[in-house]
Amino acid sequence: MVVAKVWRLARRPVGTPRLEDFVLEEEVLPACGEGDVIVEAVALSVDPYMRYRARLIPLNSVMFGTQVAKVIESKNPKWPVGTHLVHCEGWRTHTRLTTQDFKDKPLFTSPLPEMGDLPKSLGIGLLGMPGNTAYFGLLDLCKPKAGDTVLVNGAAGAVGSAVVQIAKIKGCTVIAFAGSDEKVAWVKELGADHVFNYKTTSIGDALSKAAPKGINIYFDNVGGKFTAEALHHMADFGCVALCGAISTYNEERKEDVATPTGAFKESVLITKQLRVEGFLIYRWGNRWFEGLNQIRDWILQGKLKYKETVVHGFEKMPSAFIGLFQGENIGKAVVML
Ligand SMILES: NC(=O)C1=CN([C@@H]2O[C@H](COP(=O)(O)OP(=O)(O)OC[C@H]3O[C@@H](n4cnc5c(N)ncnc54)[C@H](OP(=O)(O)O)[C@@H]3O)[C@@H](O)[C@H]2O)C=CC1
Numbered sequence: 001m002v003v004a005k006v007w008r009l010a011r012r013p014v015g016t017p018r019l020e021d022f023v024l025e026e027e028v029l030p031a032c033g034e035g036d037v038i039v040e041a042v043a044l045s046v047d048p049y050m051r052y053r054a055r056l057i058p059l060n061s062v063m064f065g066t067q068v069a070k071v072i073e074s075k076n077p078k079w080p081v082g083t084h085l086v087h088c089e090g091w092r093t094h095t096r097l098t099t100q101d102f103k104d105k106p107l108f109t110s111p112l113p114e115m116g117d118l119p120k121s122l123g124i125g126l127l128g129m130p131g132n133t134a135y136f137g138l139l140d141l142c143k144p145k146a147g148d149t150v151l152v153n154g155a156a157g158a159v160g161s162a163v164v165q166i167a168k169i170k171g172c173t174v175i176a177f178a179g180s181d182e183k184v185a186w187v188k189e190l191g192a193d194h195v196f197n198y199k200t201t202s203i204g205d206a207l208s209k210a211a212p213k214g215i216n217i218y219f220d221n222v223g224g225k226f227t228a229e230a231l232h233h234m235a236d237f238g239c240v241a242l243c244g245a246i247s248t249y250n251e252e253r254k255e256d257v258a259t260p261t262g263a264f265k266e267s268v269l270i271t272k273q274l275r276v277e278g279f280l281i282y283r284w285g286n287r288w289f290e291g292l293n294q295i296r297d298w299i300l301q302g303k304l305k306y307k308e309t310v311v312h313g314f315e316k317m318p319s320a321f322i323g324l325f326q327g328e329n330i331g332k333a334v335v336m337l
């Protein structure tokens with residue numbers, strides 16, 4: 001009999017999530033039937049979108065999320081004991097995956113890419129959903145050309161740090177923002193041309209100096225006031241990739257009313273003739289391993305670097321998650337078991 005520990009959403013977070021919003025429980029797993037596997041979590045992901053999902057999932061649900069897990073029991077010859085895979089059954093130590101799971105969620109119940117001696121935890125980071133978000137969001141949606149000026153915020157995070165480096169690989173000038181001097185130093189090491197601490201710098205002044213001819217591509221992880229300012233510094237016909245808006249996830253929802261006071265002032269979008277497009281990484285599900293294999297090759301060639309902020313222990317899931325909104329992570333935030 002396998003007993004899983006699971007974190008459930010005990011109540012809807014108000015503002016920044018709190019430890020009391022989550023409850024730790026035990027759950028006896030059903031037996032491993034024909035075609036099933038039982039897996040044990042190795043590395044669990046905490047991601048900003050979980051705050052958004054916490055508005056949507058029913059109370060008492062297991063928190064949604066991806067993890068790298070190891071098969072510990074198998075009645076499926078495709079997935080022998082010892083195999084590692086990525087699945088999205090959430091904040092749980094042990095999981096039974098059925099043939100139906102493999103069929104229904106191929107993108108989120110998948111093998112790790114071939115990664116040699118690289119750490120398996122990269123399967124929820126640079127060699128997983130965040131890496132592909134940077135890869136496809138920048139390359140497919142924005143189509144950068146050598147010489148373009150690219151702006152990215154959240155630049156020391158999982159997605160942003162990959163965007164910085166991929167933009168440099170493509171020959172762009174990169175302007176990046178992050179939330180501490182330590183993060184700024186690391187993003188400079190990654191090759192960004194101009195890096196600022198948004199907590200101690202005027203965003204407008206920094207952009208005027210760093211991008212006197214305007215920004216061609218803005219990869220937005222933050223939204224809110226940052227975006228309201230950044231749009232004024234776009235070059236004509238620039239592209240804005242709306243990847244995330246972490247600065248707004250803890251805000252209470254207001255009614256959707258047409259208002260000229262938000263980040264997107266129509267006059268700026270129209271007069272600069274901007275292309276503004278939101279995206280979800282699912283869009284490139286059919287090209288998943290194309291992105292991961294290219295990223296893996298760039299890592300092995302020394303062109304892409306990564307950092308992980310590792311928290312040890314399943315009981316730390318909620319605090320690691322809350323830490324995302326307090327800027328605690330450099331690179332990908334990972335909970336290791
Ligand atoms: N569209 C899609 O399919 C996907 C979108 N995303 C989005 O990409 C963005 C980055 O995700 P990811 O790289 O995984 O997360 P990160 O690894 O970057 O972690 C979050 C970081 O965001 C920064 N941050 C937190 N609060 C604020 C704030 N109020 N203002 C500015 N920065 C803040 C913090 O760094 P700092 O110290 O710099 O403030 C924090 O460390 C998120 O918005 C996420 O929702 C992610 C994956 C897929």
Ligand SMILES: CCCCCC(=O)/C=C/[C@H]1[C@H](O)CC(=O)[C@@H]1CCCCCCC(=O)O
Nearest residue numbers: 048049052053056129243244245280281282
């Ligand atoms: C305003 C929310 C922006 C969320 C951006 C983000 O981080 C997206 C991440 C996706 C990740 O690839 C895996 C997911 O499940 C995330 C999507 C979560 C939002 C889905 C909302 C669907 C809905 O409203 O029906």
